[in-house]
Amino acid sequence: MKKPELLVPAGNLEKLRTAILYGADAVYTGVEGLSLRAQQAEFTMAELEEGVRVAHQQGVKVYAAINISAWNSDLEQVSAKTGELAEIGVDGVILSDPGVLALVRRVAPTMPVHLSTQANTTNTEAVRFWHAQGVSRIVLARELNLEEIAAIASDVPEVELEIFVHGAMCMAYSGRCLLSSHFTGRSANRGECTHPCRWEYMLTERSRPDDPLIVTEDERYSYLLSSKDLRMIEYLSEILAAGVSSLKIEGRMKTVYYVAVVTRTYRWALDAALKDPEAYRCAPEWLAELDKVSHRGYTTGFYLKDKAEVFAGLNPEESYRRAYGLAGTVLQYLPEEGKILVELRNQLTAGDETELLLPETTLTIDSTTMTDEDGKPLATGHNSYRVYFQVDRPVPAGAVLRRRLTRAQIL
Ligand code: SF4
CATH class of the missing domain: 3.20.20.70 (Aldolase class I)
Known part of the structure; x- marks a missing residue:
């Protein structure tokens, strides 16, 4: 083998x-x-x-x-x-x-x-x-x-x-397609595909351009080309x-x-x-x-x-699901203090459900332990903030922190 x-x-x-x-x-x-x-x-x-x-x-x-x-x-x-x-x-x-x-x-x-x-x-x-x-x-x-x-x-x-x-x-x-060139002038054959095959399409009758017909086979089938x-x-x-x-x-x-x-x-x-x-x-x-x-x-x-x-027929509910997103990445592990220094890549609020991805496992991180660089507790951190969290084991630089997204963040 x-x-x-x-x-x-x-x-x-x-x-x-x-x-x-x-x-x-x-x-x-x-x-x-x-x-x-x-x-x-x-x-x-x-x-x-x-x-x-x-x-x-x-x-x-x-x-x-x-x-x-x-x-x-x-x-x-x-x-x-x-x-x-x-x-x-x-x-x-x-x-x-x-x-x-x-x-x-x-x-x-x-x-x-x-x-x-x-x-x-x-x-x-x-x-x-x-x-x-x-x-x-x-x-x-x-x-x-x-x-x-x-x-x-x-x-x-x-x-x-x-x-x-x-x-x-x-x-x-694989990319032998003109949809993206046609709609956006960005060619899939030159690495610029804008994925128009995932868009929603409608039919129009020639004499009624303002009256599109939505293409459906049944109630759940409205995406024509979407894989x-x-x-x-x-x-x-x-x-x-x-x-x-x-x-x-x-x-x-x-x-x-x-x-x-x-x-x-x-x-x-x-x-x-x-x-x-x-x-x-x-x-x-x-x-x-x-x-x-x-x-x-x-x-x-x-x-x-x-x-x-x-x-x-990928139905609309199936297009791009996501429940978690990037919160930040670990810059440094500080063993004496039992902390990690993280650069945030999105807004994070103390109390958000947060997990640290290690190569071998996932650690739950208590986001209420978030502090700023001076050690002061932080209620909300924003993109590019450098913040600290407590951890109970060594963490490699580059490890990824994720947060569960709220419904508002997903939409
Ligand atoms: S992803 Fe879609 S739009 Fe892009 S090249 Fe493939 S079929 Fe065409």
Whole structure:
């Protein structure tokens, strides 16, 4: 049995550190101007150099996405940045464009190359084809089921296969879609998707433009294109049996809080599954954890063959549920005082239900112990305040504090 890595999105340096703290084996990042996520999820070369240094200290790998559909005007930049990525020492690049592949092979011939899911690889011959072009890992299309994946893995054991196990699904074949370009001028193929497939649509009759017809199949079905979010944590033994090398979590645009919760939950689950795949059962508390991040209704995607379920009319109540949010992050643990110094990232009121996420467990924090930097009790702390809380055990820097949201905060 292969021991697949847990691969976590790192939209910036803070998220990279969070992913490492909570158990990632590898992270993937964007590269300024060259990845399929807009500016807010890309690293400058200086940040990437720092990220690689930090990750390698902890034995964690870093893959850099340069997966734009390149135009001629992009090629010079691709070539220059590939050289820099090789110097920085990233552990691989993720790409989808054959032209970018050719450039990478020329500029950095020993650089491991991962083919992005954007290339929509769905069969053994395609895997062999890309392998012959120098690709060492294929991120398979999300549209395959586990049986099909297992067949490919057994046909080409020499090629690493990566699959998504958690996160948002795309209505189109991963980003091959014009909705966002059409409505907002921001292209999904250039990393700027505004997710218009999640919007509500109406039909209008030509001569009655002011009289839209809401599209419904029944009372609960009004979202035309909206997909649910992928969640495969219950099926890790089946995934291990399929023989893939890497389990990928989607979401470079997601928050630090999301990265912390999803990474540690899959870390716990994957370790349990690897210990005894046959006996693996997903613990109810792991499902509860994954319900505590912002998400849409969950689905098993195409993996279990029931393809109809993925886009099965996500009703309005199922869109973006969240009950908890980021309260702050730990800057420092002060052992003599039994306190942590936290930088708040949202408003927190003494009495709010607050929990500290440690890599191995969750601590309840008494938010009424919140004090300011001078030690005075604080009734309410605001974003960027530095505050103290009492704790009864050591806490690593970067640990995430979450708070339960009130109904008003959720709406
Ligand atoms: S709009 Fe939806 S279907 Fe289109 S690229 Fe974005 S996520 Fe995918």
